[in-house]
Amino acid sequence: MIAAAVGLAACGSSSPSVHQAGAVCEVGQLDETQMLALKRAAPDQPLADLSHYAPRRHARAADALLNGGGCESNRSFRYGAGVGDITGPALGEEQLGYADPAQVSQGIHTREHARAFAFSSQCGGRSGYAMLVNVDNALAFDSIKFGVMKKIADDTQDRLADYWTMDNVLISATHTHSSAGGQAHYDYVNLFALGFDQQAYGAVVDGIFQAIVQAHRNLMQATPGPIAIATRELLDTAVNRSPPAYAQDPEAERRAFVDTAGREVTTNRMMTLLKLKRDDGTPVGMINWYSVHGTSIGQTHKLLSGDNKGYAAQRFEHEFSRGVYADGAFVAGFFQSDEGDSSPNLFMMELPESVLHAHGGEGWDTRGGGRDDYESAMISGYKQYHHALALWDDADEKLHGEVKAIHIPIDMSKVVIEAPKTYPDALMPAVGAQRTCEPAFGVTFAAGAEDGRGPFSEEGAACPMSDDRLLPFITGYLQTTLGVLPDGALPSTLIEPVGCYNPAFALLGYACQQEKPILLPLAVAPAGLPLVLLQARTAPLQIVTLGNLAIISLPWEVTTMAGRRLREAVLDTLQDAGIDYAVIAGLSNSYVDYLTTREEYSVQNYEGGSNIYGPWSLDAVIQEMTRLASHLRDGSAAASPYADPRYRDHVPLLPFHLGLVVSDSRLPAGAAFGDVTQQPAAEYQMTRDERLTVSARFYSAHPRNDLMLGSSYLYVDRKVGDDWKVVATDDDWWTRFTYLKNGGGSDEALVEWQVPAGTEPGTYRIRYQGVTQDGTPYSGSTQPFALKGCS
Incomplete structure (x- = not known):
């Protein structure tokens, strides 16, 4: 448009x-x-103060690392790249992301790929390896990683298990909402897919493994070379879709992120890019991290597609290898970052709720700036591609250090946060130790986000936390419930009294969810019966360092402010160990829904209702990720009192696709x-x-x-x-x-x-x-x- x-x-x-x-x-x-x-759409303005994203090198002596011995001054890395086709069933498979039972695959817009990047360093008598895999998929379930790791363990030709482990393999989803479902081993995700689909699962696991094999072989043949880094804001490409929740964050914290006109910057606009080009001039690949949802293409479309990041990757690769995938061809990875509240649909927030719920009407088709969804995806993808190309041309700073990786699975249902952080003007101050909860969805999970509304009428259904809010709560409930259903959607208040302070939920361990009206408990163990897990209790946390860049890998969709707090905490821990930069790699190695700040959680917008482990989830993640960073810094084994030593592949209750009939027509x-x-x-x-x-x-x-x-x-x-x-x-x-x-x-x-x-x-x-x-x-x-x- x-x-x-x-x-x-x-x-x-x-x-x-x-x-x-x-x-x-x-x-x-x-x-x-x-x-x-x-x-x-008044153009975004650059940030007035970019110090929050500046490298941390000021924390050390200016030349301490570059003139030091061992790995600190190392600027030589080996790397290789590879690609595999992960395109799922083009017919009869629910598409991931919107959880809309009517969005069932009917064809292909673009194929979907796994793009793998293998890295190694050898310095100071130490060797390190890391494999970063980017997949054109909505989500990267732990079922997928377990499947890939099994294929690695079974490999005898390349002896891949000698190099690649749960610790150093990172699998991250681009979050396109136009990929095949049925790939999870937890049943809530497969609900509308009518069960687990072995064909869809096999396609993504086999494609990732193919990409890893190709990247590994290219790595083994590679001559060392530098990794160049560049960072810069990309403007006019994302909008915060949950401003009422963001506004709950402390004012002092929000005022630290304003543009030159004094307006709050409510999404992470920084793109961080790695340029993989060897000393002999051979371009191998490119990786970048940028925060924007893969929702340019809406839930009314039924063709598999890479959405905006898929277009960006295609377009970038075409610059170098004419779009032909082969051993040694150029590979571009447009990785996802902290996109939890960041949408590509720049004009969506102007649309009335009736249009959002109907997924149609005036303005719906042009909410992303294009004449239709596919053009909107192309526009968003082109902006990312074009910005990445400019960063590629400008990248001249070389990463220095070594390649390391550390990983630990945390049981998120039982973490005690010893010292929750309280901000000066926080609406929800922490008093004493807090804890996480058994996983559960709130009512506003069913409301959906602005990118694709669900059956309930609105976001913001929160339980009252004090007596003075109780009477308005009851009054509002009666008015809404007894009135006409708005826009054909169920009022979210219909279920609030059931979900708020329900004694049954308290007995099941859900009382600590506080403002969240419980819609769906995800871990239930009725008396005398086995535990039923519809979603994981365990979240794999991982940090990978490529020289002085830390990649913070976690399985949530992280909101903007949550990402800022987490990035700062990890950098505070690692800056004295030579780490200057940090990026969030969200939607990695598993999927456990959303991660919000405590303040954002309190208003129960869609993201808060999808924060399944309760209000103090972010503080728990910061605590455990900081602990993990300390082990990485000190060279000690990963450890945590909340580690899950039995972390393993889950078995779905419904291990097959219900009602699937494959037959050729006459x-x-x-x-x-x-x-x-x-x-x-x-x-x-x-x-x-x-x-x-x-x-x-x-x-x-x-x-x-x-x-x-x-x-x-x-x-x-x-x-x-x-x-x-x-x-x-x-x-x-x-x-x-x-x-x-x-x-x-x-x-x-x-x-x-x-x-x-x-x-x-x-x-x-x-x-x-x-x-x-x-x-x-x-x-x-x-x-x-x-x-x-x-x-």
Whole structure:
């Protein structure tokens, strides 16, 4: 929508990967609606004070490290990168993220990948290893890591277990909400997926393992080189979607983060980038961390997609390796950070609740700045790509130190916080020791966030904490419950009296949840019966250091202020050990929902209602992560009184997909799978201001017969001389594959190619391939069609 904001390419660009969805030739002028959007979105201003993000080197003598012996002055690392295809079932699988039972996969927008980066250092008589894996997935369950570690343990060809362990392997999700579900071993996550799906699980585990193998082999063959780092703010790309909760944080703390106009900066706008380029000039890969949800594409869409970070990675990789994945090819990892309250939908907060609940209406399709969700994802992804490219060009500071990793699983249901931190103007001061709780969701978990509302009507359903709030609470309950249901949604107060101060919940260990009205207990052990765990009690905490950068790995979606407090605490512990920088790697190694500050928890917005271990969760994590950092600093083994020595893979109660029927449709007499049922036109004229989409249909067998991992269901070919050259696959941003179930008729594959700007005129065709239920491959091709240049 906002052409000026994304640097759209004009017709005739030499780049085969372009930035505009729709128009094929020159970029037109902004229309009145687009100009209004630009005026509405006043540009972010740079921070007035960036000292919070400045390196900590001032805490030591200026040249103490660089002139010292051992590993302190080491600037030489080995690294390698690899990629694996993790695309899940394109049909019949609930998509992760929105927990919407109607959002079931029906095709592919882009394939999804695991991108692995292997690091090692050898200095001071010590060797260190770390494997950072970024996956185009909504979540990175511990079931996935356990599955990957089992494959590593079983490997005999490369002896991977000699190098890679639970301690030094970090698996982090980009958090796209358009990936396959059914991958968890805890049942609440699989609820709308109708159980565990072995095919979806196998795809992600196998793809990650493939990426790790490739990265490991490239590491073993690599010559040492430097790792350069750069950091800078990325503006106009994220908005805080939970301002009432953020406003509860102490004013003095919030005032420490303001822009040059004095406005509060309510999201983490810093991008931290690592440039992996060897001394001989060979570019190997790039890693960055930036905080923004993968929710540009909303829950009404049913195609698997990498969303905004998927586009950014594709676009960056295309700059170096033309998008072709092979051993030695350039790999770009757009890692997630503390994005718990950070949304890419910049105009969403202006929409009324009725539109948010309906997921439609005026403004919904353009809430991210594009004309539709896919263009919004491209705009957000392009901003991240473009900023990362600028940081790549500017990165010249070299990391120094060694590669180390430390990891410990913590039972989050029983942590005692010995000294909770109290801020001067805190609304919720700590009095004495506090503790965490058995995991439970609050009522506002079902309300959903602004990116995708749930069945309840609103956020902010909190239990009264004092007598003077009790009467208004009861009055409000009666008024809301007896009134008309707002916007077709259930009033959140309907269940508050049941969830607040319920003696049954107190007996089960949930009284310490305080303001949270309990909606769903996640750990229940009825008298005399085995414990039923719908969500994990154990959270794996991990710190990986690459030289003087610390990567704080944890399995939560961390809100902005929670991330600031955690980062500062770890840096305070590690700064004297040579650590200058720290980033949060959220959604890593498992998934245990949200991590908020105590103050944010008190108002029970969606994020607070999804903070499952209770109000003091962040303080518990800071305490245990600081303890872990101390062990890393001192070179001692990880230890904690709350460690879970029996941390292991959980067994789902429902270990299969209910009601899944995979069968090929019947074909008309004389027809075959792959036959074209709708040909493209013989000729298309490219224009300057209209969208051009070429489409075709084919008889199709069920996509679950073969996930086509490492391949493609579709191809767009251009004729070059007597040969055909592939110009697009189902991993291309501009193609879409949709499986059409024709209600008793013969099912079809709809292939659409939105012709991108800069496409060469010429002769083209579309191909489709698949596998029948008996394992027989098939394919089909359209008649050639002509694309004519702009007049």
